[in-house]
Amino acid sequence: MRRPGSAWWTSPRPLWLIVALFAWLLATAWVRPLMAPDEGRYGSVALAMLHSGDWLVPRLDGLPFFHKPPLFYWIGAAAMSVTGPVEWAARLPSIIGAGTEAAALFLFLRRWSTMRQALLSTVVLVTTPFFFLGAQFANLDMLVAGCISATVLLAAGAALARERGEPWRALLAGAYLMAAAGLLAKGLIGLVLPGAVLVLWCAATRKTVVLKLALWLPGWVVLLAAAGPWFVAMQLKYPEFFDYFVITQHFRRFASSGFNNEHPFWFYVPVLAVLTLPWFAWVLVPRGKDDKDGKPRSRLSDVDWLMWIWLAVIVVFFSLPRSKLVGYVLPALPPLACLIAQRVLAGRAVEKLLPRMRATSAVAAVLCVACVVAVALYSVPPGTRLRLPAGQSVAPGDQVMMLDSYYYEIPFYWNLRQPVLVSDDWKAAATDTRDNWRKEIFDASRFEPARADATLIDRTQLAPVLCVPRTTWLVGPIASQLSNPWLGKAQLVAVNESIAAWRFAGSATRDPDCLGTPASAPAGAAVPSPPVPAPSTKWQ
Template identity: 75%
Template structure:
């Protein structure tokens, strides 16, 4: 492969302008919708607790060590909220940055090793597919690790190609190791294992066996260990069970076991990727022009890289039974390249420009329409359940959740202290399926003393609430059926799923303050009407 000659005239500032445009496009609507439950509320809440607590080392869910994932997402989110406050776009900034890294490195790699027009079109296709656009504005870890994986693959591949041509390659390879370390800190082992799998397969197929020695490049390993190593070592030293839980359970057992949420068949991601990349995906269904397929044409190194990359990612995440849509986000950059290549194959660019402009505008409109649909039709219960202006919680009040945990509520109420969570914890045991109860029980293993003060048995509620302080109680909107004593509390806000009560407590610390006398009126059923008091439902 030879270097494209049409890149020489490009000014060095062009990539910076491209990065700015990518950031502006992906951030433009990141603030318009409330956080979705449970994922966005969970990860934004952990980041906000990191900021409020001042402990930037241990991620915490409701004050308890939360080791489902490493801390990079929380570090970025907490830093953004330190500057902008707890607002939606700041909570989503880690995902936006991951998307910008993916798109920018794709452009720079293709501009160097292919053509400028293919680099530009691949980038446009990528950032205007609804799958990528919405993933960039969803506050979870998938897009952040996708950006790290993309950057690692492309920088490492660029280093291999540059070394073959006796060009400078060490800086690119060091960048690949740096992004692999970021991937480890973003979502664990897949941040490094998947890029290695892609690159090894690529080198084997293209017979770049000499390049395999770059995997043992000592300066790169020094970078990776210096960046990613300290946090993992610190957690293992502080919590002896960390390795078994984080590595064995969260990686290997989850990958190999059934019984987790979101079980789907092996072929699940094929229709998902086809449907969520429309209208661009339609180009892959257009028959190739005969003149675009010269006899004996061989795939280039870049072509092989993209095909192998796409196949490795989709196959890897198709093997476990548990599948989430966002897992295959790292497969979108190579798919965007293959779509762009099909669009441009054998067609004069000048003749294509009007259609490409129309397609780009249509794809962008689909992205925005999808965002509007989410705003209109998806109603997170906690985000729209704000307290009336004349009933704000005071710093000395306590907040308790009844048989539920509303992830996004601490974010919107800006709670600096953990909430109390009431439930049947002793009977719950170790649940097999992922839910709020299992997450809190897992976290409790690492700090039993704090958990004892936070996870309250139903039988302990009277001791907790019958004190001379105001309590704000959050639970399902029919919680009064299981907790008839809520008839003594003031219902202040509710919607179709959850409700909030204000309980004045007991100035005399009466341990029976939750008891209802035989003649007490039954709790009102008004919270089941589905009409909210805040005017937003």
């Protein structure tokens, strides 16, 4: 039952609120370049999907990239088909995930709790720096967090509605559809985590209806019809798909200690506490008294149980493996926001709280924007600033080669329509177990070896590729000239911090010795570099 109060609390307009949520999340999505490696990687894969016209197979440098399913790339490629390769379009999948998460939380609490709880929980969520930055980051974590959150809330809403004799089938069908989206966003966790939350909620509240709804046949038809075709198509086209995508990327990664970013079990506790300030500080404020009898409320409602179990499942699940990334725990933010809002409102008069809530909201919103600005100023990878001079661009017949490294942002910012050549020691890459660009590309090469042979060039076999009658644009560390003295024959066209770009004219006669050291340079002498051109202000 709604309590009387100010119009802000009692006259909601859900549609306008949801529009405002997306506007808030979009407001700063364009202000900073893509970060390496994640944003450059996922943005470039989405752009490659658009350019290639192959909307089934995600490709990294032209090779099948099955680290994750395609939903993120579908959304990003669709957006860039309208806008071109711009940052906010690359981040749109994350913004949609965040907006879905916030809207689902508001609508669920509006129906099954109080309007005050719904509004404050939503405000807490969208002004939490962790949530806001996650929505501004072009990787898969926020998109799957939105799918997981919507699945949990729709399924819980369906269970509560059925108990009360209200319409529930549309809600449950929506839950299965969002579970399918979670599968297409990041794999099995899109189904497993909501299932774990709901089963434990069923056990804690003795809602056997949840188990019945989990076996609802029409829902499984919806899920399989939405998510199944892509997985079946990939398995039929690539027989190794199941082993790589399911066994390696899910179970081996979860259990292994050989991957990067190892952290202790308790890692996510301080992450959640620090990155949700200033709202998390309310957890330290003593709970107020209940308005009716002056005693604190002790009995948990069905919604309370759902939020506590949801928070615990996400944090514990991602704390088990040794490899941990901050963004993994984003699905825990909606229940945490709800519990913080509950602590703020507990036994306190809203009219007296409003000034403090407005102040906290304002501080939190300013902190969100400040975090984006700080990232824009201090975390810009060199590849995003490596621009070609005015009047120079990669022509359709030109080839691009990266030397001893792969810069994910270059295909995005240069708007390349063809895969680049990558020069490296690929025999050594076969034994590399670390998570890095080399392992990602080498793993992708196993699915299409013939295509890989044309793009992955051993550093000892450069002459047959470069000594041809076509222009090659070379990108690599500026120190590449020390190990590749033939770069003295190339035109240095751009430099930014530690990386550079050269233009190599090739050989009109296919001279196999075109990479020989220039005759004018004595043996062992350093090859002088041409003057560095003035930086351009136009992306090519």
